[in-house]
Amino acid sequence: MTTTPAFILKPSRPVAARTVLRLGSLALALAGAGALTSIAMAAETPSAPPKSEINASVGTGAKFVPPPESSIPNDEFGKMVKLGRDIMLDTPKYAKAYVGNTLSCVNCHTDAGRMAGSAPLWAAYVSYPAYRGKNKKVNTYEERLQGCFMYSQNGKAPPLGSETLVALQSYSYWLSKGLPVDEKVAGRGYPNLPDPAQTPDYVRGQKVFEAKCAICHAADGQGQYVNGETVFPPLWGPKSFNWGAGMGSYKNAAKFIYANMPYGMSYSLTPQEAWDVAYFMDAQERPQDPRWTGTVAGTRAKFHDSKFSLYGTKMNGKLLGDIGAPKPR
Structure with a gap:
């Protein structure tokens, strides 16, 4: 697999090409081939799928295939x-x-x-x-x-x-054509992730980000753009999701990252790396939660009372979420 983010090039209008571009925008990184070591080892066993077939669905047991x-x-x-x-x-x-x-x-x-x-x-x-x-x-x-x-x-x-x-x-x-209604569906949401062996850590997460993610999302996490169009999305800052988003829970973020990132290299991170880099990502400032009560403490107590939310906690001497009222939309 090449380490060059080739899909940043703007494709022609056909659907398949546009889909490739939009999928490219999701990448947490396209790191070196060495990052595929664990997948390559698994692929050598008779029961493992080829590396080309390893994606988020592999860890879900999902059998349903949506229509083309x-x-x-x-x-x-x-x-x-x-x-x-x-x-x-x-x-x-x-x-x-x-x-x-x-x-x-x-x-x-x-x-x-x-x-x-x-x-x-x-x-x-x-x-x-x-x-x-x-x-x-x-x-x-x-x-x-x-x-x-x-x-x-x-x-x-x-x-x-x-x-x-x-x-x-x-x-x-x-x-969803062909799926039963209101029954548990394999593949829904993000696959479960083992609990971290160590408490998620900012410094370790920063190292994972720099090694595996910054190549696409930029060293400052603000993503990359071509001709004004988002190619790799910002992970924090004013152009990213706000504190109320599901990804604002570093548990949700870790599950997504483990199964889907780096793009095209699902399950190549260890569970601990996924937890750590999710923690690092969510320890950055982002737009205010639109449910803001008027104070950070009040908003945390009402909407972020979870160990998986870093909103309202101090990180590197800064109180996360202390940015005032949300901007009007």
């Missing part, structure tokens, strides 16, 4: 499905009015929301309506999507019934 894009119907419904796919791949372009950063949905839901073990849309769609502890009520699928815009996109919620939400729901519905 070529089967999207050529009618009015199909147009809405395609719009939902386009929003996934380039959210700032296709849902500009509701986005407050440079991230796209595909940054957390790889392969345009198709990949098992990367919070696939097909598994989420059949799991709603459902109660969410985050807002302490039963949420419809559209309401769940609204949360992504508020927190991960650091924007504002599209109105229920808006074209943006209808398109994403149509795409998710189409992807």
